Amino acid sequence: MNDQDLERLLKVAGPRERPPADVEHAVRAVLHAEWRAMLREGRSRRSRFGAFALAASLAVAAVGAWIAGAQFARTPAAVGTLAAANGDVREDAGLFAGWRAVNVGEVVVAGRTLETGAGGRAAIALPGGMSLRLDRDTRIAFVDSSRLQIERGALYLDSGAGQSRTAQLRVETPAGSVQHVGTQYELRLLEAGVQLRVREGRVEFRAPDGSVEHGRVGEQLVIFDDGRVQRATTPRHGASWDWIADAAPDVDIEGMSLARFLSWAGRELGCEVTLGGEIRESDLAAIVVHGSTTGLPPADALHAVLATTNFLATIADGRIVVERRMPG
């Protein structure tokens, strides 16, 4: 079979049909939630945390019932999974059920309002490796798997490292909507507008009148309801970003390479990872991390993990500098 024969046959047979993009998006979101629920269920069983396992099982049962029932009735679409809850996180479960607490591992569905209390923060795992964080006193509602509305408070979106970047999430605010282009950014509602801070990549803000503003890495934009835009530079790390780490979900480090763990830590802390001396990335890729950092914020997890290796890290000026530990 030569190339010409192959090309001729493929052309006469025609291209394979692509499923509709909206179907692909919706199914991806449901399956991602199902997969996350399955993982959570397994970890809960291993950890023997009875109450937690019960919550995860309920979530899995809910997803299973949703999938089984999908053939018979239209039900709310799963859009993600609650990956971390620090304090009060609840959802409006409907007219009769009212507000109820949401537990880690539960599925987040479209059409329901989700909010954090005055002392609550949350992380939601979304398809495509995206992570959404909610600051205190924030209220959002997913319209569907690619669109959410924020009513108050602040959120942070990390579109994920090394992902296919096909997953998209548009955030709608009273002042306009925000679309990310492979990024990490924070959006905070103000009294008379919104504040955007871009930590990585680029975001596009579209006002109701169709005008567009782009925010680039290291930029802060304040877009007022009357259309005025104020731009300023903003650091990519430091105290103003600390709430992101506070809302970070635990990462399962067991079996992870040290290189990947450092990449995760850098992303959470908004820092570039710099290798000192003769250290090569392949050295770090060959080291497998074991154990657990459950409950530790990213910076503490970084030091805890490196303490078990021949390396140490210094966090300063937006960099995590990794160096070999001196003998003795």
Add this chain to the structure above:
Amino acid sequence: MDSGVQLPMTGDQQLIQGMLAGDERAFEAFFNAYFARVYRFALPRLNGDAEAAKDVVQATLAKAIRGLAGFRGDSGLFTWICRICRNEVVEHLRARNRGGHVVLIDDHASLRAAVESIEAPEEFDLVKSHGREETARLVRVVLDRLPANYGDALEWKYLEGDSVESIGRRLGIGTVAAQSLLARARIAFREGLEAVFGAEAADIASTLGA
């Protein structure tokens, strides 16, 4: 350190291990490798009902994800998923009291075995007995049955005119690896055509009127 590199995820077992370990890249690779193929498998068996296909594919892949830990590898992952999908199609039709189960050309017992194993040649004039459209669809089925990425790579190269470099970028692998993958894909496609049609690409294309 470049944290933006997308590592290629190849091989059923590697994919399954990644999925069970909670690796987001594995989930993406799994979804990208199987969603469209299972959708194309389900749609004609549901008489082209797109809404039903969505539900069936979703249920199929959810069951597959839940069953990954028990997958023994007796068959290819896609073949295993297709078996789940067949059951879901039957369940779906039964739930809706639709007895009109669609039997496709590739559901014909002997041909199904050929498509699933891509081993045993079946020689009969498919165009004459099933028509041009159905035969063309069967060529596309053979593409779907190739190992993950092979069908995509062949379409990108020969239908979209992509360069090897571009295919490498789309797959997250280097140019040399893409060249090698294309060579393997051509061989697998040729073997698949011979197993299903008992003929070579040139003959099938001529029969289809190219």
